[in-house]
Amino acid sequence: MLKAILKEAWISITSYKLRTFLTMLGILIGVAAVVMMVSAGQAVQLHITKSFSSMGSNRIFISPAELVTGGVRGARGLPSVTVDDVKALKELKGVKAASYEGRTAVQVVYGSNNYGTSVYGTNPDILEVNNSEIEDGVMFTQKDVKSARPYAVIGQTMVNELFGLQNPIGKTIRLKGQPFKVIGTVKEQGDGLFGNDMDNFIYIPYTTLRQRLAGSDRPQYVNMAYVVAKSEQEIDAVSKRIEYLLRARHRLKEGEKNDFQIRPMTDFINKVRNVGFVLSMLLAVIASISLIVGSIGIMNMMLVSVTERTREIGTRKALGAPNNWIMTQFLAESILISFIGSFIGMILGIIISQLAGTILGYEVPISIWAVVVSVSVAIIVGIVSGLMPALKAMRLNPIDALRYQ
Amino acid sequence: MRKTPVIEVKNLYKTYFMEGGNSQLVLKNINFKINEGEFVAIMGPSGSGKSTLMNILGCLDKPTKGSYVLDGYDIENKNDIELAKIRGQKIGFVFQNFNLMMKRTIADNVSLPLVYQNIKEKERYKRALQMLKKVGLLGYQKRPPSQISGGMQQRVAIARALVNNPSIIFADEPTGNLDSKTSDEIMELFTELNKQGITIVLVTHEDDVANYATRMIKISDGCKVYDGLRKDYSKEKETKC
Ligand SMILES: Nc1ncnc2c1ncn2[C@@H]1O[C@H](COP(=O)(O)OP(=O)(O)OP(=O)(O)O)[C@@H](O)[C@H]1O
Ligand SMILES: [Mg+2]
Numbered sequence: 037m038l039k040a041i042l043k044e045a046w047i048s049i050t051s052y053k054l055r056t057f058l059t060m061l062g063i064l065i066g067v068a069a070v071v072m073m074v075s076a077g078q079a080v081q082l083h084i085t086k087s088f089s090s091m092g093s094n095r096i097f098i099s100p101a102e103l104v105t106g107g108v109r110g111a112r113g114l115p116s117v118t119v120d121d122v123k124a125l126k127e128l129k130g131v132k133a134a135s136y137e138g139r140t141a142v143q144v145v146y147g148s149n150n151y152g153t154s155v156y157g158t159n160p161d162i163l164e165v166n167n168s169e170i171e172d173g174v175m176f177t178q179k180d181v182k183s184a185r186p187y188a189v190i191g192q193t194m195v196n197e198l199f200g201l202q203n204p205i206g207k208t209i210r211l212k213g214q215p216f217k218v219i220g221t222v223k224e225q226g227d228g229l230f231g232n233d234m235d236n237f238i239y240i241p242y243t244t245l246r247q248r249l250a251g252s253d254r255p256q257y258v259n260m261a262y263v264v265a266k267s268e269q270e271i272d273a274v275s276k277r278i279e280y281l282l283r284a285r286h287r288l289k290e291g292e293k294n295d296f297q298i299r300p301m302t303d304f305i306n307k308v309r310n311v312g313f314v315l316s317m318l319l320a321v322i323a324s325i326s327l328i329v330g331s332i333g334i335m336n337m338m339l340v341s342v343t344e345r346t347r348e349i350g351t352r353k354a355l356g357a358p359n360n361w362i363m364t365q366f367l368a369e370s371i372l373i374s375f376i377g378s379f380i381g382m383i384l385g386i387i388i389s390q391l392a393g394t395i396l397g398y399e400v401p402i403s404i405w406a407v408v409v410s411v412s413v414a415i416i417v418g419i420v421s422g423l424m425p426a427l428k429a430m431r432l433n434p435i436d437a438l439r440y441q
Numbered sequence: 442m443r444k445t446p447v448i449e450v451k452n453l454y455k456t457y458f459m460e461g462g463n464s465q466l467v468l469k470n471i472n473f474k475i476n477e478g479e480f481v482a483i484m485g486p487s488g489s490g491k492s493t494l495m496n497i498l499g500c501l502d503k504p505t506k507g508s509y510v511l512d513g514y515d516i517e518n519k520n521d522i523e524l525a526k527i528r529g530q531k532i533g534f535v536f537q538n539f540n541l542m543m544k545r546t547i548a549d550n551v552s553l554p555l556v557y558q559n560i561k562e563k564e565r566y567k568r569a570l571q572m573l574k575k576v577g578l579l580g581y582q583k584r585p586p587s588q589i590s591g592g593m594q595q596r597v598a599i600a601r602a603l604v605n606n607p608s609i610i611f612a613d614e615p616t617g618n619l620d621s622k623t624s625d626e627i628m629e630l631f632t633e634l635n636k637q638g639i640t641i642v643l644v645t646h647e648d649d650v651a652n653y654a655t656r657m658i659k660i661s662d663g664c665k666v667y668d669g670l671r672k673d674y675s676k677e678k679e680t681k682c
Binding site (some may be wrong): 356 | 522554
């Protein structure tokens with residue numbers, strides 16, 4: 037019986053091809069819009085996640101605890117993590133690298149060239165932390181840190197701005213009037229997530245920074261420490277170990293709050309992922325307004341169709357069609373229209389978003405979501421928009437329907 | 442011929458209730474039987490209640506009062522679903538304006554009643570061809586009805602009325618939209634079918650058309666005023682309403 041009903045419905049909707057197509061258009065555009073919006077949102081999410089991952093998703097940040105005043109979170113507290121703490125962290129199980137930084141902004145001078153940059157006082161592990169590698173020359177060593185050597189390892193922006201086509205290795209640059217010998221350059225990192233220049237930096241040994249460029253009355257204390265876990269899976273375990281170790285080293289008693297805070301990179305990534313998800317959903321909701329418009333279109337067409345086909349309905353009833361048959365047929369017609377419309381819309385949405393991704397150079401995922409959404413929307417829209425006309429058809433009195441001109 | 446009643450109408454009344462509380466008594470105390478194999482013409486002036494009677498006989502409407510038994514089924518206590526089933530299995534309809542589906546093939550039109558009997562497509566097509574042969578239209582099955590003349594369209598409608606092997610065929614003014622020559626052809630087809638044993642009840646107000654029938658029932662003002670052989674009818678034999 038269902039097969040026969042579907043066939044009747046199919047013949048009916050294909051009898052008025054242009055009208056059926058125009059009716060379909062609303063739902064088609066609606067679903068295509070939803071698919072494209074969801075894909076766009078997911079593409080953004082993917083892009084952001086990838087950018088973060090390329091920076092190293094198994095990084096853990098350790099910073100001074102936030103000051104809490106009257107329940108309001110505020111500025112960071114005083115530095116509490118020391119260079120020796122970081123050395124101890126490096127020995128923990130599951131830790132691949134541990135680094136720290138002190139930072140100062142300087143105008144770097146080479147010959148007649150000068151350029152504004154950030155100088156990071158750090159240790160050799162900073163390369164591991166930033167997921168970067170040496171291009172030319174070498175990184176300074178732990179020994180260089182110990183003896184506070186005036187060595188500099190520079191990013192590609194520095195290379196281009198100060199040296200042009202010259203080889204920078206072995207050249208002397210000046211930071212705040214102090215001479216530093218360039219012993220290495222770091223491979224190009226490209227633009228950051230927000231379009232910031234990731235190659236504009238100079239690494240020098242931490243001790244050198246404190247002694248020559250940015251003195252401090254507590255030089256052992258660092259503003260920020262970084263730990264790289266051996267894998268993303270170990271992040272939680274490593275974070276726990278860090279907390280345990282630091283509490284012991286800082287002699288914190290039970291019940292006392294941490295004077296540092298540990299934030300794994302995965303936290304950031306998850307936050308950004310959530311934002312991306314919310315964005316996707318928001319876009320999908322906006323796009324689904326066009327679905328509502330589309331379903332009103334179907335309802336409108338079906339109502340017209342029922343009126344137009346009043347005599348046909350009367351004839352069918354006279355020839356033995358039960359009421360539920362008539363209702364199901366009209367319902368099947370609207371479901372078919374919305375189903376086909378949303379199927380084409382889905383394909384179209386996928387094609388357009390893939391095309392846009394290729395042109396704009398972003399990877400656009402094909403979303404299972406989009407498929408699920410469009411199929412279920414098709415069925416729901418078909419039922420909702422077809423129900424009223426179908427009931428109208430069902431309730432027609434055959435005598436009146438046969439007399440209808 | 443064996444004489445079993447296909448239709449038995451007793452003390453039948455029909456009142457139309459209109460919006461605003463008005464009502465109109467359209468059929469008054471109608472009684473008759475129609476036996477298997479009869480060919481009956483229902484006549485009467487316009488507005489006398491012929492179509493109303495036909496709708497009740499065709500199970501499209503229910504009497505306000507009285508009983509109606511069709512082929513042994515008492516119609517009185519049947520619901521909509523059961524009435525649809527009876528229409529589909531026992532009754533064939535022929536309409537004044539044919540009521541064919543213009544976007545479908547002639548075969549599809551003829552076999553439509555079988556769709557509602559859950560008969561398989563192949564079998565439906567086979568039966569449609571048999572019926573088209575009966576009405577002399579074999580060869581037209583693949584065409585749409587819009588390509589054939591009115592008389593041929595009415596033949597298609599008759600084939601459709603026959604396809605479910607009904608106990609009786611009801612035709613409300615089947616020649617109303619046809620010229621006299623085509624009308625004669627259609628009436629000859631009905632006569633032919635009646636000779637094969639099919640019971641036919643038709644409504645007409647044309648004497649020429651009624652002459653093909655053997656029996657005549659005349660309705661006037663909602664009352665049955667004549668019921669007898671068509672050839673015996675004369676105005677004087679009518680009873681008062
Ligand atoms: N659905 C209805 N509601 C109210 N009144 C109706 C309805 N159908 C018919 N009538 C009235 O009942 C009366 C009989 O109508 P009916 O259609 O049965 O006449 P008829 O004999 O078939 O006439 P005609 O020869 O013109 O077809 C008319 O007065 C008509 O106005
Ligand atoms: Mg009438």
